[in-house]
Amino acid sequence: MKIQSVKDLEQIREEYSKRLYYPDAVKVNIGMASCGIAAGAKASFDRAIQEFPNGNGIDISQTGCIGFCEVEPLVEILGPGKPRVMYKNITEDKILETIQDYNENNFKKKWILGQMRDPRSFLEDDIENPLAGVTPLEEIPFLEEIPFYHKQVKIALRNCGYIDPDSIEEFIAKDGYFAFLKALHDMEPKEIIMQVKASGLRGRGGGGFPAGIKWETCARHDGDRYIICNADEGDPGAYMDRSILEGDPHSVLEGMLIAARGIGSNQGFLYVRNEYPLAVKRLVSAIKAAERYGLLGDNIAGSDFSFNVRISTGAGAFVCGESTALMTSLEGKVGRPRAKYVHTVEKGFRQNPSNLNNVETYANVPVILLKGADNYAKMGTTHSKGTKVFSLVGKIKNTGLVEVPMGISLKDIVFDIGGGVPRKKKFKAVQTGGPSGGCIPEQFLNLNVDFDELTKVGSMMGSGGMIVMDQDTCMVDVARYFLDFLKEESCGQCNPCREGILAMHDILTDICAGNGKEGDIELLEELGMMIQKFSLCGLGTSAPNPVLTTILYFREEYEAHIRYKKCSAGVCKPLFHYEIDEEACNGCTLCAKRCPEEAITGEKKAPHEMEQKKCIKCGICYDACKFDAILIK
């Protein structure tokens, strides 16, 4: 069937929203993004399919990332007239019992994360809540009320974890492609761009450039214009783009279609990171489905507008996240950036005007057209509108993907949503912006997170990685870590970046090895400023950020490393040793049992001893001790 008008979409929506909201049989949605699969969701899925091959009244279905990675595999079960229940940690051995329990109305509190009060998203507030007539379960919290979900607003992630990513029909049932058809039939290209401009949407890939202005400039230049999607998510610790591609690929395609219509382009490219095979697979299937329905291809929906999309896979180069490097790489060449005297919106891919946005940016676009730019702009701060997806990782209780309105405080994200630092350790800093960003210390926890506020404290939004660090994280080592990453990823074209990063890395390595000397900190600052000023592309100009912010906020740690040869976090091996606190040790023998070098000895129920010569500082005893009896000295 080829979609011709909104009526066709409405027909599909009606048919499939039943499957999403009012299934005839018990429906089991298993979260099957890469992270869920790694946690065991595929095994659970296979087990369930094996048990119910022909349904037998049970509909086993896959969905994308449900967000709360810490308790994956996540499984949601819904049935006619029954509550929608989200189960946590449902591995292979638990899946059948879970389904059976749900069928028999036997709800194990321990296995349940929560029940849903209202499964509608931000988009569908004009339909009745499908759970309106259902009696909720007693003593089971509502998902919307548990701290992890309470402050979240899902726009970019609106369909992740709700629909089957391989089903275009389910996407349509969640108002998918309605915005595009509206743009195609009822709006002039200029109007589309005006709407995006009015929404205040800024690029979610790192720079935060206003998307509407970019589109407008690109549309002004003549040539074969290209719409390119940057899905080369290289920031370590950020995986929201992967989750969107794996959980809701059509939203990105729809965003690209709208951009193509607004800018006037017939060809799109998706540059996807090679490390994301599942994202590529789901995109391929999404493109095929969209072509089948006539939503991609020639003369879309009976109009004279044609648009095709091709996937190109990256090959593991961080610098290819930079726009000019990405476009060179798309041309099949070595991905080196160039100076941007002429912007890519004028001369980019194949020397033609090219509009590049990232995955999350495109995923936001359909919502802007459907709900109106004003509505979208109501959320967020003065200069940063809408929501942002963050991947909350590192030393945090509730690891996961969270989407929050811009302007929410850092404290809300880390402590309310994230649940704070595990194991009663002390919060030290949160790192945002990946290798280009910086470390934000405790004193800025009240900071309202948006593009500008993060820049003010020396960090940046980046693509939204938020790595929480506790007392056991050494800030000098973190700085060294990022430079180690960047020295590998520098394309080597310009001197400040290639040689400068290397020089800074060498100094930091010396400091971490106990060979730091007076003047090193000042030299790092000087080098950092030089690299910032004189590098060719964004990779170089932002590379010193992790070092400069850690020096700014944690100078005393650098000084302790250099002057007193001490690493109080217990990371830089030559600068600390472990000791057993005789008073705290109650002789539980756990450390002695786990020590791979047999360096710890002692009688049961008596304080243990550590033989320093044998100790390799692997940290197993420190992690294992439940009584804080292993000290870092």
Next chain:
Amino acid sequence: MSQAAQNKSVQFESVPSIDIDYMELDDIIADEFNNDKENLIMILQAIQRCYNFLPRPALAYLSTKLDVPYSQIYGVATFYSTFSLEPRGRNIISICLGTACHVRGGERVRERIEGALNLHDGETTEDQRFTLETVRCIGCCSLGPVVKINEDMHGHISYDQVNKILDQYE
């Protein structure tokens, strides 16, 4: 041929000789990727999928087929970290050193694996059993520290589990 170039070719001889199936290469280059220079990176990825690395004769053939200078192909093959010009082991260990894994002790896991196999980043064991690679974030941060072996993900790895996990792979 210059001395340096000769050395290069001598080194190349020491790589176990591989039979290149040129018909298959034609299929990849022409049918799958349309003889299109812009698809060079994806063609190289497809070749690497076939041979587990990029055999130089295949690259030379590719150069004539696409009419792209060999130097340029070599440049691409060495610029991007996915590609390997040396044969790789039967099992590929990818240690995630993304930031989240790093702060959760990924470095210690790396040390342990390097010690257990006596390998460094990018090297292959003599018996071709393992190749060790480090990667920056595979997006499974909640499971950190993570090690991926072939397609299997091993999460929450502690230092003392390493040998047990490695033993699972022949």
